[in-house]
Amino acid sequence: MPSDSGSVSSERLDASIPGAFPEGNLSQTHISTTHQSLTQALYARRAEYTRPRHVRIKVGSWNVAGLKGVEQDIAAWFVDGKGIEQSLAGLGISEPDAKDASAKESISDQEARRTSLAPTVPIHDTAAVPSNEEVGLYVLGLQEVVDISSATEALRPYTDPSVANKWKTSIATALPNGYRLVAEQQLIGLLLLVYASPEVHPHIKSVSTTSVGTGLMGYMGNKGAVTARIVLGETTRLVFVNSHLSAGADKTSLERRNWDASQITSRTRFDPITDAMDLNQGHGEGIGDEDFAFWFGDLNYRLEGMPGEDVRRLLTVHTRSYDQDTAEDAKDNASTSGDSGYSSKRDSEDAIPLPPELDPSSLHTTIKSLLPHDELRQQQKAGKAFHDGWEEGPIRFLPTYKYDVGKVGVFDSSEKRRGPSWCDRILYRTRASRHQYSLKAKELEAARKKDEEMKAKGLDHAADDEDVLYDYDPDTDGDKNDSYDEYDEQEDPEPEIVPTKAGFSDEFVLETYSSHMRVISSDHKPLEAVFSLKYDAVIPELKTGIHQEVARELDRQENEGRPSVTLVVDRSTGVATPENKDTTESSFDGVDFGDVAFGKSKRRNITIANTGRVPATFGFTDRPVDKSQPEGVFPPWLRVRFDREPDGPANSSSNGLVEEYTLEAGDVCSAELKLKVDSPDMVRLLNEGTSCLDEVLVLRVNDGRDxxxxxxxxxxxxxxxRTVDKLIKIPEGGIRKLQHQKPDCEGVRWSVPREIFRLTEVLEDMTERTLAEWDMTGHEVDQENAPWQHNAAWPFVSQVKEEEDEEVVAGIIEALDCDEPFERAFPATMRPKTRLEYVAETLLLFLRSLQDGVITKSLWEKLEEGIATREKSKQQLDRDDEKMWALEILATAPNHNATFLLLISVLQNITNQIAEAGKSDPSTPRASTDLPASPRASVRRRTLSKIPDIALRQLIHRNYATVIADVVFRGTSAEKMREKDRAVRKERMIKVVELFLKNEDDGTA
Known part of the structure; x- marks a missing residue:
């Protein structure tokens, strides 16, 4: 049977698009197909909403050996590009200007003034590599920022923020204005910092950091890696790995280094990201899924098979001073490692200089003779580590390890006299190079299997045997890095064209690779590489426009013979008025609700018309959302109401419609969309910026298009x-005044959150006014219904809900957010009693919404531990002693303590006002057996005082304690507790509140 060409092409397109839907979802519902078609069409036009961008990436690595004062040098070499000795520098470093070279501080002067209190780089040095504004991304990897040789430090499961802070302070001071820290990760002595320029920062998304410990027991953090993943322009994935591998020069240490590298690769996992087509991958990425990877740090690979003393002598020839006066002394000491300075004596001016590669005494020749002994290159060639596509720039600089601290070119003169090695490395890998490695590995594996099959058949490798198609030699095949032997390190690399995972083509090139020999504050020399990357960045505004064009084009392509409807947004609701300035007309092709605040309803209307020739049955169906968003037909903050009844009872039809409506040809209906955010969980997500009020509803037409x-x-x-700690930093003017800054960037301004103070203040005032009004008019107007007579929890438990006043609480919150008077939140005709009940309801809402609560989880755990201990031992404290015990615990959080005591004081004041009003009210019960109802607390009347006034206070206190305990305490989630344990915990919380509420003369409740 001939295949369906359309189906085949569709499958090929699906397979070629990164992030395409899995096969199992293609036929799940019509909406999946429609959404995929829209996505595919958008992806096909990606060239229209992307623009080329260029960024220079500077990667720096430095083992600072846990020494003090090393952060003084970070600005000079990493940001300013200083500290390079150009004659021994590396790839991309040109000879210095003669004037600059003569002005630079000499080596002897530099070493003589070295101190841990100031930078050690030469005075009057100039930048030899791209620096400052020339660099778009600064990526710094540090090792041994703490002393990892200490068992105490190596076993610490956490990081000390003060260590990272001193480095961040030094870098932030040196960077040009506008550079921002976009990624940070620390693991004991490892620290990774990524900074972006003002031009690059807006294009960075999906930042994820993680760490892997491979040290003691294979998991401790004295060795391992810290890693960051970022996405540039929604198209290009970058991964940065800062690692510190096992030390040692023996074979076991070498194998452990290889094991460390494999563990870092296999155990690193980043957060899931959304690719260029806005499709969530549904799983985390690891090392190897990126477009460009950079692996750097102290990899600790040594020079194999060469005595360290021989290497020291060989290299010391190139570290002798240029100073003519000391040339003879340097010559006499050529066999020792105690000389400082650089380079061999120059040829006389009359001699014809030889190219470095032809001069047997040149540094180039020396390095080239040592590199075949480099363990890292050997392991790559053997396919044991960093062989799967990892590359390194040409090494044209002296080994970075190990030097005497405070000396420019003196190799380790300690008793151990460690041999010089290129321990510090910067490797990189592109998606293309990894892909090429994978293809080569598959070819070699196929050749090996074919060769084994030939041998099993009794065939040999005779050249005249035409049946032998493959010849596999495990001793020679698979040497991926044979190119090292033939690599001409004098050739600067050309830009590489790299296809990315998102389907774009980037240009990538290594510009410089050099060490900073003139930095002398550590026994390692800093190493840096500068890369140039040209990539395509998604422009959100252009993408939005193309998205709308694609959607309209797909609309036009629908079969006109099918049922069709036209969806029109009622723009009349978007006309700007003095009262509604946020609904101005715009080019947005959808429903714009404008500014939305908590609890404030926003309504918009849409019209649906049957513009086809046949009846159309339609309804809203599930939205295409990622797993981080709630599923369903409508988001939780939206309600939709049609102006007609549905066709039948609400149920989920075969087309995914919960409710269906049918329009005859030419018929019209309308629907009201009501947006209201009244869920504290949603408010928190919106405040934090992790969620937004942007959505796409899907209106499905049966047998038609969506x-x-x-x-x-x-x-x-x-x-x-918010938290109490953030609220006390909000200045006058309210949270709205901080639209473009975080509350915690301000200093502490209040001992108690001003919002709670304002609410409690108006609560007391409203109580006084309500009781005064009752005293003046209530006896005649409403004698049987005094506000406190039938409800001991009043005003915190009431029945004030009325349809026309449903947003009064929202108005009160608005007054808090804008620091405005509360009066505008209430209708002019609303009585003080009703206003009071709304304020009380708002206070409970506000307290319930606090992230950390008034009594935090840690404070409650300490309180509960003491209560449980006394209950178990049946020990009872005097009330004053118990109160002092509780206050000592609460005092450890002063602002929380002050907030709690303010609430207690307000509740006591309200209780006193009600009790006093009850004395003057002839309708108030005068017997302790005839007391108000207790809606929030179960109270045995026989436990109350026989004195009516005291009994009334006890009853009110018990109800208030029950109400307040529900909102001020934070503890373990109740869902994780048994019902009995929840009841015990609730009773303990109530008792803590009662402990502070009860007066001396209240008796025992």
């Missing part, structure tokens, strides 16, 4: 769902 209705709204910050 319509996509974009929604958008701008969330304005709210004081809800």
């Amino acid at each position: 319509h996509f209705l974009p929604l958008r709204a701008h969330w304005v910050p709210s004081t809800l769902t």
Whole structure:
């Protein structure tokens, strides 16, 4: 049977698009197919919404040996590009200007003034590599920022932030204005920092960092790696690995280094990201899934098979001073390693200089003779480590390890006299090079299997045997890095064209690879590489426009013979008015709700018309969302109401529609979209910026095409769902005043969150006004329904909900957010009693929304531990002693303590006001057996005082304690506890509140 060409082409397209839907989902529902078609068409036009960008990436690596003051040098070499000795520098370093070279501080002067309190780089040095604004991404990997030789430090499961802070301070001071830290990860002595320029930072997304410990027991952090993943322009994945591998010069140490590298590769996992087509991958990425990877650090690979003393003598020839006066002394000491300075004596001016590669005494020749003994290159060639596509720039600089601290070119003169080695390395790998390695490995494996099959058949490798198609020699095949022997290291590399995972073509080239020999504050020399990357970046505005064009084009391509409807947004609701300035007309092709605040409803209308020739049955269906968003037909903050009843009872039809509506040809209906954010969880996500009010509704027409209705709204910050520590830093003017800055960037301004203070203040005032009004008019107007007579939890438990006043609480929150008077939140005709009940409801809402609570989880755990201990031992403390014990615990969090005591004081004041009003109210019960109802607390009346006034206070206190305990305490999630344990914990919380509420003369409740 002939294949369906359309189906085949579709499958090929699916397979070629990164992030395409899995096969199992292609036929799940019509919406999946429609969304995929839209995505494919958008992807096909990616060239229209991307623009080329260029970034220079500087990668630096330095083992600082846990020494003090080394951070003084970070600005000079890493940011300013100084500290390079050009004659021994490396790839991409040109000879210095004669004037600059003569002005640079001499080596002897530099070593003489060395101190841990100032930079050690030469005075009057100039930049020899790209620096400052020339670099778009600064990536710094440090090793041994703490003393990892200490068992205490090596076994610490956490990091000391003060260590990283001193490095960040030094770098931030040196970087040009506008550079921002975009990634940071520390593991004991390993520290990785990534900074971006103001031009590059907006294009960085999906930042993820992680760490892998491979030290003691294979998991401790004294050895291992810290890693960061970023995505540039939504198209290009970059991974940075800063590692410190096992030390030692023996074979076992070499094998452990290889094992460390394999563990880092296999155990590193990043957070899932969304690719260029906005399709969530659903799983984390690892090393190897990126487009460009950079692996750097102290890899600790040594020179194999060469006595360290011989290497020291050989290299010391090139570290002698240029100073003519000391040339003879340097010559006499050529066989020792105690000389400082650089390079061999120059040829006389009359001699014709030889090219370095032809001069047997040149540094180039010396390095070239040593590199075949480099363990890293040997392991790559043997396919044991870093062989799967990893590359390194040409090494044209002296070994970076090990030098005497404070000396420019003196190799280790300690008792151990360690042999010089290129321990510090910067490797890189492109997606293309890894792909080429994979193809080569598959070819070699196929050849090996074929060769084994031939041998099993009794065939040999005779050249005249035409049946032998493959000849595999395990001793020679698979040497991926044979090119090292033939690599001409004088040739500067050409830009490489790299196809990315997102389907773009980037240009990548290594510009410089050099060590900073004139930095003398550590026994390692800093190493850096500068890369140039040209990539295509998605421009969000262009992508949005193309997305709309593609959607409209797909609309036009639908079969006109099928049922069709037209979806029209009612723009009349978007006309700007003095009262509604956020709904101005715009080019946005969807429903724009404008600015949205907590609890404030926003309504917009849409019209649906049957513009076809046959009846059309339609309804909203599930939205295409990623796993981080709640599923369903509508987001939780949206309600849709049609102006007609559905065709039948609500149920999920075969087309995924919960409710269906049918329009005859030419018929029209409308729907109201109501947006309201009243969930504290949603408020928290919006405040933190991890969620937004942008959505796309899908209107499905049976046997027709889907319509996509974009929604958008701008969330304005709210004081809800914050922490006490953040709220006390908000200045006058409210949270809205901090639209473009974080609250924690301000200093502490209040001992108690101002919002709680304002609410409690108006709560007391409203209580006084309500009781005064009752005292003046209540006896005549409403004698049987005094507000406290039937409800001991009043005003915190009430029945004030009315349809027309549903947003009063939202108005009160708005007044808090904007630091405005509360009066505008209430209708002019609303009585003080009703206003009071709304304020009380708002206070409970505010307290419940605090992320850390008034009594934090840690404070409650200490309180509960003491209570449980006394319950177990049946020990009872005097009330004052127990109160002092509780205050000592709360005092460890002063702001939380002050907030709690403020609430207690307000509750006591309200209780006193109600009790006093009850004395003057003839309708108030005068017997302790005839008391108000207790809606929030179970109270045995016989446990109350026989004195009516005291009994009333006890009953109110018990109800208030029950209400407040629900909102001020934070503890282990109740879902994880048994019902009995939840009840015990709740009772303990209530008792803590009662402990502070009860007066001396209240008796025992």
